[in-house]
Amino acid sequence: MKLIIAIVQDEDSGNLVDVLTESNFRVTKLATTGGFLKAGNTTLIIGVEEELVDKVLSQIEEICKRREQIITAPTPVTGSTGLYVPYPVEVEVGGATVFVVDVDKFVKI
Template sequence: MKLVIAIVQDDDSAELIDSVTEAGFRVTKLATTGGFLKAGNTTLIIGVEEEKVNYVISLIEDTCKKRKQIINTTTPITGNVDIFMSYPIEVEVGGATIFVLDVDQFIRV
C-alpha cells in the first residue's frame, strides 16, 4: 500500500478530485497555503495499491498543467521604508508536487 500526497493549485483541485474519484479512488482534501505566492493550494491524500501508483500520478499530470501568471510584487524604495513600488512579474504556477510514501498499515473502520 502507498500513500500519494499531491499538492496542487486550488484552480486544479476540483477537476483532479473528480478524476481521482471517477477512477475509483478515495481522496481526502486539505486546504493549504503555499509559501512563495502565499496563495491557496490544495493537498490531496490518496491511498493506493502499489501497482496503481503510476496510474494515479498520470491522472495528476493530466489535470495539473503548469501555466504563466502575472502577479504584482511590492518593494520598498531605497532610503524610505514607508514608500513601496509595485510592479508585475510573470511566474510559473500550476503543476503538482507529489510525494509517494510507503504505508505500513492501512485500516478502514
C-alpha cells in the first residue's frame, strides 16, 4: 500500500477531489498555506494499492496545470524609510507537489 500526499492550489482542488472520488479513491482534504506566496493551498491524502499509484498521478497531472499569475509584491522604496510600494510580479503557480510513501501498516477501525 502507498500513501500519496499531493499539495495543490485551492483553485484545482475541487475538480481534483471530484475526479478522484468518481474513480473510487478515498481522499482526505486538508486546508494548508504555502510558504512562498503565503497563499492558501490544499493538501490531499490518498491511500492506494501500489498498482493504482500511476492512475492517481495521471489524474493529478491532468487537473493541476501550471499557469502564470500576477501577484503584488512589496518592494522597498530607496533608503531605510520602511516604506514599501506594491509592485506587480508574474509568477508560475499551479501544478502539484506530490509525495508517494510506503505504508507499513493500514488499519481501518
